[in-house]
Amino acid sequence: MAFDIKDKISGHLKARLQLPLVPGKHQAQIIAISARKGGVGKTTSAVNLAVSFAASGHKTLLIDIDPQAHVSTALRRDLKSTHGNLSDVLLGKKREVHEIAYATNISNLWLAGSEKHLNETENCLAAKIGKETILAHALENTRTHYDIILIDCPPNxxxxxxxxxxxxxxVLIPSDMSALALEGIGDILSTVETLRDxxxxxxxxxxxxxxxxxxxLKQMNSxxxxxxxxxxxxxLLEARIPxxxxxxxxxxxGLSIFEFSAKSSGALAYKEAADEILEILGLAEHLHVQEDVVSAQVTSA
Ligand SMILES: Nc1ncnc2c1ncn2[C@@H]1O[C@H](COP(=O)(O)OP(=O)(O)OP(=O)(O)O)[C@@H](O)[C@H]1O
Ligand SMILES: [Mg+2]
Incomplete structure (x- = not known):
């Protein structure tokens, strides 16, 4: 086990001694991208939606809470922060996610997240009261620094x-057109119902x-x-990701679809999905940057 009790106690003390984060002027809306089935495009959606939101001028934070850490491969950006990582937040060594977030070379896009100990961290939290509320508390002040926060979840x-x-x-639920994916959706819906009720x-x-x-595949689709x-x-979102x-x-x-092939059907579909989501969030009126700006903002990966 990578974290012993001394480590945890000193972590809590350190967090208490830190100065509180100065509140920002934003109030991010937080979207969890979750599906129980693996490989349905959670990470692909999280990354490409985040890049699209950022390109539309919205300050976007993408949090990778999946121990597989696929956001770092999908964006070929090392999810290493000199200020700590998500385990530090979940174990109480850091108060706010903003403290571990770092800017990418894509304008308006910040990353925070996964590292190799996240699995062990999940085990450490097992006996902790209120274990599922830690991230919410660590975003209270963080959200005042961003317009949109996306969270890429593991497939469970x-x-x-x-x-x-x-x-x-x-909660946004990516789903392929399979019966197994539908089964997983039912589980997420009942979890959300429990959270609400x-x-x-x-x-x-x-x-x-x-x-x-x-x-x-007309028959299967219908x-x-x-x-x-x-x-x-x-x-159902109207956009369909082909x-x-x-x-x-x-x-x-290790590139977003907008950097790799801005005219591909995948890029057009993710742009359409991003615009639809901005509409739902009431942020569509702020759209002012054209989709091709993304590639201009990004230096070679
Ligand atoms: N619409 C698509 N068309 C073609 N390939 C895709 C599409 N969406 C995702 N992929 C590819 O499928 C693989 C799995 O996608 P992704 O990592 O986004 O799924 P995931 O739901 O995050 O998986 P996991 O459950 O393991 O986290 C990746 O290699 C990705 O590039
Ligand atoms: Mg994934």
Whole structure:
């Protein structure tokens, strides 16, 4: 175990001795991107939506709370912060996520997150009272420094995901067109219902974002869409993220789709999804930067 009791106690003392973070002038809306099924495009969505929001002039913080740390590969930015990491926040050594966030070379985009000990941190939290509320507290002041905070969740509903859902104003659920993905959506919906009813969290389901969409599979698509509407009664975003190899290649290169291939079907779909989300958040009127500005802002990765 990487953290012993002495480490934890000295961490808490250090956090107490720190000066409180000066509040900013923003009030971020927080979106958790969560799905129980693996590989449905949570990280791809988190990264490309975050880059699109940032390009629209919104101060965006992308938090990677998945121990797999895929945001760092998807953006080929080392999620290393000289000021600490997410484990420090969850174990009480740092008070606010803002303290561990760092600016990327994409204008308006900050990252905070995962590192190799996050799994152990989740285990350490197991016996802690109020363990699912830690991130929410650590975002209270942080959110005053950003317009939008996105949280990329792991493919399960463990303590790390619960922290993200508890902290969130909205949950966005990426889903491919498969029965297994639908099953996972039901679990998230009931978790959110519990958070709302029993823990009085005002978290809302923003909707399901269909990913890996193949418009040729008409029968399967209509079955899944009917199930989403009729069985789960879940809002569906209008944008459909297509199955697009450019998204996969961009991931392998460590670039957002806008940097890799701004005219690909994946880039256009993520821009459409981002605009739809900005509309839901009431931030659409602030759109003032064209999509091609992203590549201009980014120096080579
Ligand atoms: N629409 C798409 N078209 C083609 N490839 C995609 C698409 N979306 C995601 N991928 C690729 O599929 C793989 C899994 O995607 P991603 O990492 O975003 O899923 P995830 O839900 O975050 O997975 P995990 O549950 O492991 O965190 C990646 O290699 C990614 O590049
Ligand atoms: Mg992921």
């Amino acid at each position: 509903l463990g303590t790390l995901s619960l922290n993200a859902l508890f902290a969130a104003d909205y 029993r823990m009085h969290r005002p978290v809302e389901i923003m909707g399901v974002l269909i990913t890996r969409y193949d418009k040729r 079955m899944v869409e009917t199930a989403l509407h009729e069985l789960l009664d879940t809002p 199955q697009n190899t450019a998204l996969n290649k961009a991931h392998l290169k």
